[in-house]
Amino acid sequence: MPIPSSNPRHSLLALACAGLLLGGCSAVSEHQTPATHPPAGGDWQALASGTAAQDPPSDWWRLYQDPQLDQLVTLALRHNHDLQASLAHVDELLALLGQARAQRWPSTTASWQTFYGRTSDDQTEAKATGSRAGSQWNQVPGFALDYQLDLWGQVRQSIQAAQANAETAQAAHDQLQVNVAAGTARAYANACAYAARSAIQQHSVSTVERSLDLTVRQRRAGLVTDLEVDRVRSLLEETRALLPRLEAEHQAALEELGVLTGSEPGQLPAAVSGCQNVPRLSRALPVGDGWALLQRRPDIRAAERALAAAGHEVGMRQADFYPSVSFGASISSSAERLHDLGDHEAITYAIGPLISWSFPNLLVTRARLNGAQAHERQQLARFQQQALVALKEVRQSLARYGGEAGHRDALVGALDSSRNAYRLARVNYQAGALDFLDVLDSERAMVRLEADKAEADRQLVERQIELFHALGGGWQDSPASVPVRSILSATEPAR
Template sequence: MRSGPNLNRRLMTAALLGALTGCNSVPGELSSPLKAQVVAQLPSESPGQALLVRWWQLYRDPQLDALVEHALAHNKDLEAAAAHVDVLLARLNQVDAQRQPSTTLAYGLDYGRSRDDQTLAQASGQRAGAEWSHAPEFSLSYTLDLWGEMRYRLAAARADADAARALQDEWRVTVAAQTTRAYGQACVYGFAAQVQRRSVQVLEEQVAVTRKLQRAGAATALDLARLNGLLEETRAPLPMFVAHRQAALYELAVLSGLPADRISQQSCMQTPQLQAALPVGDGWALVQRRADIRRAERQLQAATLAIGVARSELYPRVTFGALLGSSASSLGKLGDSHALVYSIGPLVSWRFPNRNVALAQVDQRRAEAREALARFDGTVLNALKQVEQSLALYQGEQQRRQTLEAALDHSRQAFDLAARSFRAGALDALQLLDSERSLVSLQATLAQADLRLLNRQIDLFQALGGGWQRNDQTVPSPLAILGAKP
């Protein structure tokens, strides 16, 4: 990392605490005064290198790139999230369409006699006859949005759709991280299995040599038994290494949407390593980039707009309507001006008995808005916590691995010296065995440290919020890289 972890944590703290100062107002978008305030708080030596959108490309592994791109395009959870976005977009269109006038066209045809015909017949002393009756009607109604109810509903529906998009972006971040994590696990366990097999092979050769020495009287049965014990101890982790690798490959198959048999069994036997400096970027970019912060912001906006929708129930509703019909008794008289029926005018309705219900709904929406505000604050604080923890743990794991690597180098040197001393007769077999046991143990420990370091890197990338952006799509790597046909 080009900048120290303490500097990076100061950047994140300044940006996110600056974001909290804007939480007491209803957010539509993070305001530019807030951005200016955060930028002013950033140190002058703020690193200018922004976080790479496709951060997994920092490993420069074509197979990993192909897997992540395929997962982002075919993952089933992402498909479900995209469908949910479409549902809310359709709802947004529905709310928008409700602002337009509504029309009704009806035509009724029946045979018989009405109450009016029967009354007229009784008054005139005649018998009422049955006849066909036609009832064409066209009506138009339009509710005047005097109190902004439809505007509030439309804005709230748009905020819900934006929140769903942000949730979809969160899923993209998660899928990219999980795919990279599963790929890294497959690589690390494959590499660990290779190292363990080499150690087993070396020990098997030593057992064979020691058995010959025992027959010649140059080694004891105790030496052979101890060496056989170390051999079995070294062989014991192999089945679990293979099982963990297989489990990681199945995880990759589910995440990427590929059949299990299309994930190459011979792929990636080396631990992925960052091939470039890990760029963190500045704190303001974090506030803009985190999809969960954008989702909580839109949810707060929707909850606040719901107060306006509930408050509109306290006021009268004015509906403008028009009706055009005909009272003709036959098809030939439908166009007769004497049969024309029409009405036009406003209708004012006000539900006085339900006013207490409307007031209670307003109070409920206000409480929900306060809840959404608290959730927004919590989301920002959680983002700060995740970045702080990820930076600290990554730094610690990096230092731990460096120490283990140095210890492994010393253990190799010690084993080489012990082997030479044993061949020269200056060291007994038990001391050589202890030196070899230490070397094998450190090799396995370093492999686990590689896996933990990779997981810490992915945690940090996930906390920084990269991987969901779709405005710079690149051409996905061909699936042939995965060892399978597309």
């Protein structure tokens, strides 16, 4: 950086005036992370039975002890395209963090200019000697150094803001991993559940087909009328009508799995496509407490880091009220020939401080500070709202899980009773103690309850996955997160 020549006494006077003007100014404020207190009502056991106070593991899907589910989630976390794009965004912000950290060091510029023509020195010499200036090749090497003195913490604040932005992106990436893990588990559970429901529905169709065949034979023997035959045939078509929808939902779940794992549905393992066993937990569902939830959920961490970045932006805008002080040095050569570049007479240099200050018109600076402070208040409100939303989601998921578990238990008891009632109705009908309509009603009730119970199995595992999703696990041990955090936690030398 070229530095204009000046009188040292003038420089000292300028620095003294700046010190007097800044003596009454407050120091640049530092961002303070808002205090987060343990939420009230963190005892989740009151909302749902079958839960435990232990914190859920990061790889919560392994609680189902299903190797196919473990393989699918691992595949999704490695090859999901949304995760790859999110990680690239993190890398982009890490590069910006590297640029911000580079401001701690002096910036240097090396140059070499070669041109043919006349310089101002040639013209001055020609005018002094009364001769004509000639044209020639000129070589102008140069080197400049510029170092900003971070007296008011502006560089430090910009680094901390860039780091907070990178941590926000990392937290958003972690949240996406939670979404992908939960989405993969949900799609796999739906694929297994709809396949199981199709098998149960097919079994119900076979049961009604046998009843229809028996009724037709009884009609030929004159034991029943056409009305009974048409009623059984109607029940058969009603039971069979649900099969295409179940098969379509099963295929849709496989398509969802293909997208989440970054592969085609035809490339999924055969054990996944043919799964008919809905994943089940073999132990109480661990839910932890509200305090651990706030520390675990990536979306809350992202909101807090966005708030931190906004606070550091306020600090940067406050530093704009102070003079910017840089130290610069430059050296170059004015020699016309290569072998004269190092001559003492050809060397030119400059060294000294440079002070710039937007004063006394501070309207633009004040407007920028007001905007940054408003943005910080906005991020604070979002952070507080996100914490409330997280608690609400967990409590809602627990309530729905408890309700679904109770609903399924009731259906299991009702189905057992319905099967026994259908068996007794057939026995009594054959003995002549019941009308055929009673047998048909018992069969229709049993078929409906079998479908309802299969749907309850699917809904229960979906509520479990929804609860795990709300609890925020699935990112802590990700291979992609470890090197990123090591970069974010790297310390810089103090200035």
